[in-house]
Amino acid sequence: MHYRHWAAAGLMLLSASLKPAVAQHQGQLIPLDTAVRTGKLANGFTYYIRKNNEPAKRALFYLVNKVGSILEDDDQQGLAHFMEHMNFNGTTHFPKNELIDYLQKVGVRFGADLNAYTSYDETVYQLPIPTDNPALVMKGLDIMRDWAHGALLETDDINKERGVILEEKRLREGVGKRLQDKTMPVILNNSRYNYRSPIGIDSILVNFPAETIRRFYHDWYRPDLQALIVVGDINVDQVEKQIKKQFADLKNPENERPRPDYKIELTGRNQFLAITDPEVTVTELEIVVKHPGTEMKTTTDYLDAIKRGLFNQMLSYRLSELSQQPNPPFLGVKAGIGGMTGGLMQFGFSVSAKPGKLQEAFNGTWSLLEQVKRFGFTQAELDRAKTGYMTTMENGLREKSKTPSNSYVAEYQQLFLQGAASPGFDWEYNFVKKELPGITLDDIKAVGTQYMTETNRDIFVVAPEKEKANIPDSATVDAWLAKVKSSSLEQYKDTETHDPLLKKLPEGGKIVSRTKIPAVGVEKLTLGNGVKVWLKPTNYKNDQIQFVSFAPGGINKYSNEDYPTASNTIGIISGSGLAGYSPIQLSKMLNGKSAGVGVYIGGRAQGINGGSSTKDLETALQLIYLRYTAPRKDTVLFENAVARSREQIRNKYDDPANVFRDTVGAVLSGYHYRMSPITQERLDSVSLEKAFEIYKDRFADAADANFVFVGSFNTDSIAPLLARYLGALPALNRHEKPVILHTTVPKGKLIKVVEKGKDNKATVLLVYNGDCKFSEEENLQLQALAEILQYRLLTSLREKAGEVYTPSVQAGMTREPDQRFSVNVSFGCAPEHVEHLVGLVEQDIADLQKSGATKDELQKYKAGLRQQIELQVKSNEFWLQYLAGKIERKEELKPLPDIEKRLSKITGSSISAASKTYLSGENCIRFVALPEKK
Template sequence: MLNHLQKTVCLAALLIACTTSAAAKIKLSDPIPTGPQVVIGKLENGLTYYIQQNGKPEKKLELRLVVKAGSILEDDDQQGLAHFTEHMAFNGSTHFKKHELVSWLQSIGVKFGADLNAYTSFDETVYILPIPTDKSGNVEQGFLVLKDWAHGLTLTDADIDMERAIVLEEARNAKGAGERINKIVMPKMYNGSRYAQRLPIGQEDILRTFKPDALRRFYRDWYRPDLMAVIVVGDIDPARAAQLVKAHFGGLRNPVPTRVRHDSPIPVRSSTEALVATDPEASGNAVMIRYPVRAARDKATFADYRDKLVRSLFGAMMGNRLQELAQQAKPPFIAGASGQQHLTARYETYFSMAALGKDGAEPAIAALVQENERARRFGFSAQELERGKKNLMRTFERLYGEREKTDSDAYVGELIRNFLERESVPGIENEYNYARELIPAILLDEMNRYARENIPVDTGKLVLYTGSTKAGTAAPSTEQLLAWVDAAARIELTARQEKPMASGLMDTPPAAGSIVAESANKALGLTTLTLSNGVKVILKPTDFANEQIYLGALRPGGITQFAQQDVVNARYANAVVAAMGIKDMSPLDVQKVMAGKTAGVTTGFGPYVDSVGGFAGSTDIDSMLQMLYLKFTNVRRDEDLFTSFLGKQVEGARNVMAQPQAVFADAVVTAMYGASPWPQRPPRPDDFAKLNLERAIALYKDRFTSASGMTFIMVGNFDVAKVRPLIATYLASLPTASLPVNANDVGLRPVRGVIEKAVFSGFEAKSQVAINFTGDAVYSRQAALRLRALVDVMNIRITDVLREKLTLIYGGGMGGSLERVPYGHYAIGASLPTGPANVDKVIAAVFAEIALMKEQGPLAADLDKVKQNWIQVHRRSLRENGYWMDQLQAAVLEETDPAVILTYEQRVAAITAQEVRDAARRYFDLDNYVQVVLYPEKK
């Protein structure tokens, strides 16, 4: 038998052999080849194109126009015009007059904002265009849209002037504590570079007064082929896609003369500094230590790829250590993070940050500095690395398993990063093989060397404190911040000790129950099992995704099962129990035991339902069911973790009511329901004085130590024959003591009559209008569908009239629902941010549209747009596990036939304009609504 020394020598030799073998297969200095899944080409004019054929979802194409031009390229008189140009892309072009583009896209089922969108950043502008390909001509039109964005915007003076108010409204929406703090922080964060002077939203005085020629100059200078990429991913033949790219973009020419696109450097900070930025409306307190910037590492070679894997492992292990600190009874911070962070495509930095608890910045800084130094000096343990490698490898296994079932939009980001950041695109099959070879060869000594070399110890740090001035504690001075960093660096450290962990969630499985009855629904592909404990299980095996299984259950119950004085304990009972872990394991222990597995289970109380939700990878169903069993049978009590949970909740709530939006939300609830404790409100610190550990556990046990009345639904890629014994073991053995299974009507009703209320909060010139219509109604699926149609048509009108025609808002809209529990009732709410001077105009415009809808009903074209979008979404959703889970749960809860899923398109087609008008007359009751308006604080 080998002794310990011999075993160690043999193991070392084996590791060296594995490393040598890996190196022989992959030469780290070689460039990573582009995978066969994508075609990358370049036209003579310099435009780059990417084409990737992908069949999920069917008959859907994801188009992107990526312009390597953002706010960093703006001249002094153009600040904000990169973003303004993005707005103008939807306001008239060579082939689409103003409003025609959005209208056409809506007519083919593409929703403005949700589907059709764009964004502008420092270095790029990206246009997002999903196109359904089920109708002839859609694809060609989609390419025409991209071409117009690239080279055909009309940019008339009148259209530009019309858009100013909308862009200024967007800028107004962004105002608040975060924006004010950023103005202080950004110059230091970017060390005085141009990035600090070119925030994408721009300067308001320039947005109001710029000459249209300044915007046209930006478009002419920077929207040019050599700075563009066209990305085509989806259900299309690559040869046809390439032909369309060449036909539409091959004729574009770069301007002469061509402006040079200079990169903007970020200087390296030469000395350590501290900065304190506070605001009365800040949502919380935080501290960050940002170390000197450095050039971002390249991503072109296998060595770069391997470095990325090492970096991922490092970030995960540091994250686990900081999470463990946050779970202490007296944690140094609420949450923390350390690792590498990209500032721009060309620069990165090492940073450490923490959300602060009641003890403030000093213990947080000490913990961050010490944990960085502990990792740098002593490295990591073999167990930490092994868990990290298992989790990382499982990630690649999941991605590889889904390679034929991944939606097209998931591939787009990688191609955008290839164009902007030179990130390699080897394809998941190659990446999986790289990971299998490289991850096992990453040794502990290498990880510890990475920590020594990459955790900075030099000067040039920025120590940043941000927080509220209404939290009851004074902000530290810059001198204090620097002194705390210095003091933390001088503390003697010892290596972290790894405690022994269990090998699995359960030592032995429970005594199994049995399956006593079975039925099949062949039309829907369902198998229903009745178990020996009375629990039912509906199985829906699918091939939509290879690595996705969902588990869910709903039953009548919820918070309203308990007495009014127990509302707080009931509301947080599930979160309290989850924070303490399961069995004899903390949440972090569970993560460690589950290394290399993908599974999770949650429980929850809604107002009128008890819920269970779970997920698992294809090989981890047993782990998911074990977690569920333990949730019902092994509630863990841990006073330290409860104390930690309570402290985090109090700190999270401490500054909430300093925020105007929270004050407004609270005012809306109060206006509708008075002082009733049943509706959810923004939390306050005093709420948690009512939270009691024993009572929260008791309420949880009252509902979740019995599965009585539950029908579990499992949807995903599983074999029914193989999951049957697991179901018998873990679900048929669940306790099923009798308990009430009903929705308890506690008498909560919204106020009747017309209520109008003004709320004054906030320093910025910002307002928000909330109008809520409520009332009794008889529930039916078709009535609910008609109400939803009314709301969606109204949203088209709000965009067309309030935004585009009257320029009173940037965003906002309506939502609504028809419910049967605890009584038949409906609710429609409008939420419309605007400026204080425009409040009356917005209210008048909304009510004018309501009156028009009640009088004339919807335009036929608008109703057709809504229907087309619903049908597009539905057809895609029929190939999604989450959709089936939602529909089946609703059918069980409502005790209806789930086959109604198959009649959805017919029911949508049956909705008429007259029915929508009738719905408007029924639900927009002008004698019964609540209107609350937020105004800034009176000076």
């Protein structure tokens, strides 16, 4: 469970999103999609039901309540979120923690699947249910009925949950929270929202009488403020019949309190705030211009949304181009129109500056916004944005039948909460196709004029404490704004290239052999240059192809002296463009294409990865060919990247999280030179010329490369394209072998304590590690052990002790370069609870070693794994990873192992044995982050 509060109160940018739109009451009402069954019972309870088979045999149940922290009385601050927790701690059909226990036994994982959130204005519960058993669908409706109005709210259960809530609140302590506490009153205009943060305040969370939360529940958890959304592989008629039967008897309270529609009033004032903090690492200036809220109900609303999406897209592109100019004074910049808490919209702007260059950084970036406001965009920019927008819609149309259920749920949630239209994709596609061509430059310029205004403007300057004497005041920033406004600016000059990606197509090579591997539905092509291509056609998506390649080599081949450059080669060269084209030119050339190709150099291998639509596969193959044969270096982009890295290093360790993270990494790598964080000295040794040479060396020889393609293609149809482009890759037949580098983890028991920062919180990481003999069967035992230990820690640390919010157990086993295992137990807590909680972890481990796993724990783990695997194997991502792993390790491609056969070997005694092997404590490193001593 988590809560969402001021989600968009800070800088929250939209890209080409279609919703929400400018509030107007013109045009025709947007119709509701006929594929959704909706209704409202006599008591006001609303429902939305839709049949959808993606994924098959699954359904999503969401209970949406127009109830959030904004409705709390003064003595109830934090209780909307507390109430969310209580719905998991005892309801009519599931007393105490029986709900979580029951769902885990049918394969629904707590946190990952079963979840909820509370915000200012709503509380939403989510539950995925397997639908191959009709009884589970009915049980899902029982759970929804309990969540709607079946909480028991026992006093003992309430008291036990206080500690959990306080620990969830503690996790949010830090520099971000401190900054938020200062900026929120300004952003929210000291409205009611400012005094209703969903997490609440300690004095109430610790001391409120049980009757106070019962009053909140009685007042607000009621059918006229609730909706049930059910989307998935279900019988719509049966579900609707059952909803009417189970929810019609819910009653609204007598003399019910009206549900106020709180808003943040716009005052017309401009506000300024400067903040410093010792844990802030860069100086940043942020501007938020607030505007009245929006709706999405009419065709005019939708059209306005498209215009805003185009505006954001073009503005983002301009800012990206600005970032690629020589030696910019800023480290990063972003701007755009987006939503805000409290029913508002905003134009947001943020720039982070190099030391001593805030004014220069602001002037350069704000001048670009003034240029946009004054002149608008060019026709070429608008045409490209329209092409990109329409390409996205066309891609969506092709995948319409594969739309996942959670997409529909999100729409119906906004339909209930905001009245936002949900017309279905066909309507949206046809509307965009009809209206997009008619949008003009004047339309887009008007968007900028509407949102980039000079009232209701909040300005924040946030800087490191040591820069306090150098930050500007309100009058100074106002002067900067005035100077930009009165400055002489020229219209933006757009540059276009109409060259093809490849001026001359390669002659290509030949397919010298084709071998089918029916056990996994794969065909292997061997090309004349030695390249091997493994093809698996699938129908998991209607129009998606994914690919990856690998060949032995990697950066381990280079000396420690060259390592700083070698380890940064990909970042330097892959971001510099291709074949004489800069990244900006390349982006324009690829506009409207659904093709992307990345490149990597790992420790022991190098290759490419990416994806495309079927139509744009040839473009993707051309990009692969260029990645191998035509890398580009760019002095300006290199120097800009080094300058950004230099600033990231400068104040890095003012942030306690960075100190802790790097301490963990250094210890677990045995302080290996290549695993330690980059320093200024190493950065100074990075060479553009050397990086270019390393890149060319790594991709000079594809003779030992294996390419894996998975997705919606016909093998025979794409074979000629593969032969042309992959068959033309260079082949030197070097037959390289990877260089194996070993690291050593300290043996024995070790405690590392980091004391940094001012927040009263601790982070604990226990790393159980050692050598092992890798096998798939043993790795599964290790994963089962980790999951079962997490069940126990959730009970002992959270439910019983109430001193932890989310204990985590992660386990892994490696076979290369060394066969090792690790089990990482982590949690956050109060500093004074560290020793007690570590003791509870050790006790749970001792109990596992003595008695093994219980029947219930085994049932939960196995049910959850079955559900996960059933979904995973129906994805291109799974097969790409699975096949690539097998091929790279030179293992036989066989059918997927029988999951039931593997699960049968996981028993209570096998978990006992695994816990003795992997959690013996013989090699255990305890890392603890604590606040600095006062």
